Amino acid sequence: MITQRSSIDTYDFVFAGGGLAGLSLAWQIAQSPLRNRSMLIVDHDSSPIQNSTFSYWSEGSNPFLQAVSYTWDQLSVFTKDGSSRSNLGSYRYHTIRGADIYRLVSQELSACPRVTSLRGHISEMSETVEGVRILVDGREYTGKWVFDSRPRSNTGQSQTEKYLRLKMSFQGWDIETDQDVFNPRNAILMDFRTYQGSDMCFFYVLPYDERHALVEYTIFAQKPLSHSDSEAALYCYLESVFGLSAGQNFQLNHREAGCLLVTDQPFERRTGFRTLAIGLSGGRLKPSTGYAFTRIQRDSRAILRSLLQHNHPFHIPGDSPLYTLLDSLMLEVMRDYPENTQRIFSALFERNSMDNVLRFLDEDAPLSEVLRLMATLPAGLFIKIMGQRSLKPGLSKALNFGSSYSQGNRS
Ligand SMILES: Cc1cc2nc3c(=O)[nH]c(=O)nc-3n(C[C@H](O)[C@H](O)[C@H](O)COP(=O)(O)OP(=O)(O)OC[C@H]3O[C@@H](n4cnc5c(N)ncnc54)[C@H](O)[C@@H]3O)c2cc1C
Known part of the structure; x- marks a missing residue:
């Protein structure tokens, strides 16, 4: 991506951070009817994405498929007691280099008329009547909508001890x-x-x-x-x-x-009147697996849909309460009963088809399938944790039921 000084200073979309989430969203916008809008992508260092590789599973097409370096159609899981090897059915496991994503997105953006990529450090962001004011190496820019993927020192909640x-x-x-x-x-x-x-x-x-x-x-x-x-x-x-x-x-x-x-701490998505947190800063890392790639791609598509249909980026689906609870339970197992995790993963992979497991991990399995799959796992530990949580004050908080995130335009 060409780094340049910007000649204008007000943009329709500002990407605060041009890593995986910023580039994935920019890529979606660049291929949409919004491609003529003015965009500013600010990053102080493009080397993290250029030096990373991302792996993920997917069914069918996904945004950067043409740049994938390697694809597998079988996955194995080995435990101390045995192994399970599965064909992936309709899924494939892929690896893609960050440098290839960067190249592909740069090509796409260079064909858009009003995109500026800026190498610089964002030191400040504040909401003004005109939009969001962003200070980059001492110079001011304004964004109508800002997509912020800079790391957060905390997730915006005060009582962190409530969460794992x-x-x-x-x-x-x-x-x-x-x-x-x-x-x-x-x-x-x-x-x-x-x-x-x-x-x-x-x-x-x-x-x-x-x-x-x-x-x-x-x-x-x-x-x-x-x-x-x-x-x-x-x-x-x-x-x-x-x-x-x-x-x-x-x-x-x-x-x-x-x-x-x-x-399992909920991440605030709307961090300002005109600012949406994306990527890891928007809670797109699935806590029980450590994968974020697919969730970032889905989020980017949802944000684009919201921009197209509602003229703002905030009409996006919230995290599923059921899967949020399951992630939270799994985190508690990992923290307090790590010796049991191998047993749980063995049962998960040995007693279920890989298709079903991947659909479950992608949070695409319907409730009936989730229940069937959960029934194959050693239930005692989960029941014990749920029991302990139910004794704590504020049951719904202890169970960590999140609320659906979908907001109307407050602009
Ligand atoms: C080494 C590594 C490997 C990973 N592998 C996988 C994987 O295989 N599969 C998977 O699903 N997930 C993986 N992840 C998790 C996740 O997909 C990545 O962390 C991904 O990069 C997250 O995208 P992001 O845009 O949220 O953050 P980033 O890609 O880190 O982007 C944030 C950007 O903001 C910029 N920035 C930060 N502060 C400022 C500032 N003040 N001013 C200007 N710019 C700023 C940074 O330079 C950076 O480019 C991996 C993570 C890491 C760290």
Whole structure:
């Protein structure tokens, strides 16, 4: 994307942050009847998205399908007691490079007449009568609507102790081996075979070919995992599961690491009269899985629909109360009973078809299907947690029933 100084300073749409969520929404707008509106995309650093890869499952088409690097039609889950391998049915598991999304969106935006991309740091945002005033490196811009994906220091709620908050730490290695080790058709979604420690953790393998794969370690815990601990876990996994030793039979090409907050705390979406929080800042990370890609794409489509039909971006669906509750229960299991998570995931994948599990994780399964699926899981623990919550004051809050977010135009 060409970085330039802007010659005008009032825009229909301002994207405060041009990472995955900002670019996904800009891409939707660029392909819609709103493509002639003026847009300003501000980001102080385009390298995070350019250096990331995103993986997700999808059924049918999705916005960036033409830029996907790898696709799998089988997923495996390994537990200490066994494994389940499933064809994905109508789903596919994809990996896409952030750099390819960036390139694709840049191409699309360069064909729109009034798009400005600005490299700069947003230090202030305030609502005025004309719109939202944004200060970028000391210069003022105004946006009629602002889409804000800058990280928030908190989620806008005061009583954070009411909510569960865990850190999802992960480190992924892109490795090449000197012998055929991997099955390129089959990605490993979760592997619990090595030491579990006292937190919920697993490995994840995306084989690009027989000798080339991304191998990642993920852990949900109260504190971020240190770099050296996740490295040690990766060395141990590669040695014990694939017989690979660093320097001898595999080479490390690239590392990717991160630590994200997963929480059942509701995220305020409308953070100002004309400002909508998007991406992780808008609560699009699913707390029980750590995936956000698909939710960000859906959110972008919903925002565009709202702009087209209601002339403002706020008429978007709220999070489902049922799935919000299930996410919250799962977070509590991960925090307080992590030794049970393997049993739950084993049952989930062994007793249900992969299609059904993925539809459930995408929050697309209807209630009857959710109940059928829940009946295959060890119920005792969930009943115990629900029982404990029901004894707390304010049952509905304890059960974390959110409300549907859909607002009329207050502009
Ligand atoms: C390493 C990593 C790998 C991930 N992999 C996956 C995956 O495989 N699948 C999946 O579903 N999810 C994944 N996620 C989760 C999620 O999809 C990503 O975090 C995604 O980037 C979220 O998009 P976003 O736009 O909310 O945030 P970001 O992409 O981080 O975008 C926010 C942007 O705001 C900019 N910014 C921040 N503050 C300012 C400021 N003051 N002024 C100007 N610009 C500012 C930043 O530079 C950044 O570009 C991953 C997350 C990480 C960290």
